[in-house]
Amino acid sequence: MTQQRRIIYDVIRKSKRHMTAEQIYREARQILPSIAMGTVYRNLGLMTEAGEVLRIEMPGRPDRFDKTVVPHHHCVCVRCGEVYDIPIPDLTERLEKMLGAPVEGYDLTVHVVCDACRAMEKSAQ
Numbered sequence: 001m002t003q004q005r006r007i008i009y010d011v012i013r014k015s016k017r018h019m020t021a022e023q024i025y026r027e028a029r030q031i032l033p034s035i036a037m038g039t040v041y042r043n044l045g046l047m048t049e050a051g052e053v054l055r056i057e058m059p060g061r062p063d064r065f066d067k068t069v070v071p072h073h074h075c076v077c078v079r080c081g082e083v084y085d086i087p088i089p090d091l092t093e094r095l096e097k098m099l100g101a102p103v104e105g106y107d108l109t110v111h112v113v114c115d116a117c118r119a120m121e122k123s124a125q
């Protein structure tokens, strides 16, 4: 693993958020000021292929990168675009029972207004 890749991986691993490439770049630059945006993009691609991180594609929004690589579900804030995990461990089993057919896959994104945005709206009133 190159030094750059290790730094990028550490940034993702230490974050509690689902970061965009831009956010990862800004964090990585604090540690290694000479790192280039292209290097971050290239390494994120390699790490996604290697299964080290999960790329979350959000229509109309920048991709997010997730250190949790096991399949799980997300909700996205319609105000700020922040992405959060939703823990539904047995969703596949429940769907299969309801449908009586094996589930091959699905895209599930729940749209919410996150705690931070609700708090901000409350204080603005």
Ligand SMILES: [Zn+2]
Pocket (backbone or CB within 6 Å): 077, 078, 079, 080, 081, 082, 113, 114, 115, 116, 117, 118
């Ligand atoms: Zn929000």
Ligand SMILES: [Zn+2]
Pocket (backbone or CB within 6 Å): 018, 066, 068, 072, 073, 074, 084, 085
């Ligand atoms: Zn996630």
